[in-house]
Amino acid sequence: MRYYTLSCLFFFFLLIMAGCKKDDLTPPRDTAPARAMGDFIRNNYDLSLLAAAMQKTGLLDSLNQPGPFTCFAPDNKAFNDIGITSPRDFDAMDPESLRMLVRYHVFKDRKYISDFPLQMGNKYVTLAGAEMFVSSSGDLNATNTPAEKREVFVNGSMVYPDSKRNVALSNGVVHVIRKPLNFNAVTIQDYLQADTSLSIFVTVMKRCKLWDGLKDKGPFTVFVPDNEAFRKYNITADSAARLDPEKYEAIAFNIYPLALKSKRVFSTDWVQISGTSGPISSMINVGNFAIKPFYEYNWYYSSENAIIDMMDVIKEGFSTNGPSTLHYRNGFAIGADQLTSNGLVHRIDDLLLDPATLRK
Structure with missing residues (x-):
């Protein structure tokens, strides 16, 4: 009877531990969640302005295709800082310029932070056809910086740390950035x-x-x-x-x-x-x-x-x-x-x- 009681308590403890487990924001690459990039951006409040721009140019649904894609995603505050506070503000932009803007933030391939070489100016060809430049650096005061803690900038725009980087999706990965990227052809x-x-x-x-x-x-x-x-x-x-x-x-x-x-x-x-x-x-x-x-x-x-x-x-x-x-x-x-x-x-x-x- 005592053995039975202990077994039940142990099983109950395991259930409690399982119920307390949090979802990993960056799950293993081969077990990424089913949600595709286009749907993720569309349903993320902090990325609503980016979603509006992508929707207007026809890119959003394309990001539900197999890919894989890597997207450096400016959040709403990033757009606010350049004077864009509402989806209506995109109506005043030249359609081709807007198309270039949103496509410049995405390239084909799945690149987590650890995949960017620890050096300056790594080049990646975007969907706009132009190159972006990703620089990854470690702590200057340490002999080794874990890959996920490295400072990463793309074209001078900071990639946020922690849960805002390495957002794993079924067809790619999203990294949220501090300001929109600006390319002039x-x-x-x-x-x-x-x-x-x-x-x-x-x-x-x-x-x-x-x-x-x-x-x-x-x-x-x-x-x-x-x-x-x-x-x-x-x-x-x-x-x-x-x-x-x-x-x-x-x-x-x-x-x-x-x-x-x-x-x-x-x-x-x-x-x-x-x-x-x-x-x-x-x-x-x-x-x-x-x-x-x-x-x-x-x-x-x-x-x-x-x-x-x-x-x-x-x-x-x-x-x-x-x-x-x-x-x-x-x-x-x-x-x-x-x-x-x-x-x-x-x-x-x-x-x-x-x-x-x-x-x-």
Whole structure:
């Protein structure tokens, strides 16, 4: 009788343990849940704006096909940060541009975080036909970082940790990201030429004989102040058209396209490579100056700090030839990481260097 009672108690204990077991958000790859990617995105409240955009372009139902697919999914807050707060906002967008936008967030294959090599700029061809760049890094202060705890950014957009990454589905995997990815299927030159608010910068690049290079293969990275930023230094459309570059040190203006050196530097790359306090030699060096793009996400406040520090290589400190710290124009989500067919544009709110301090 005692043996029977103990057996019953043990069986009852097992039932309790089974009832308390939680579902794994990232189950083994060969036992992924039956729900397909299109249905998952459609029924996820935090992804409702992405679902609306995909529905409008006809992609959502396609993501129920066998695949497999990997989707970097901007949540609703990510869209809010670029001014999209309602599905109706997509109606104002050019249909082909919207189609490119949503297809650029997906590529064919199933890639969990552990599948991305521990290196910068891993390339994957998206459904839009253009490449995205995934960078994975470990803790700089540790000899080994578990794959699921690595810092991962795609085109400078942070992949959230924990339950927002590695969402396993029957036909792929979803990783939620901090901001929408921005790809422009034109050269940097075409991108700049199309925006009248950048016309002074275009004129300065032409006067300094840097303009023609911006249509070459690259890749190039260009930091672009708008007209308002130039006017703060008394550089107008008229004075820019008469600018004599011979009267200035070359660095005064060739720093913006990094002297046309072949570099593709996303806003978050430096932090992944060097942490928050790497040496000046590891920054973006041009002449005697260095550009330090800094990025930090505050998990307590769910906020991010994205700035650009200007450093003086000789003095090994902040630059005194202009602002020591700059910000991205119209915010990080809009101003940074504008990918083009031959490089990157970062829109900034000030000049990197005051030209008056670099006159010969």
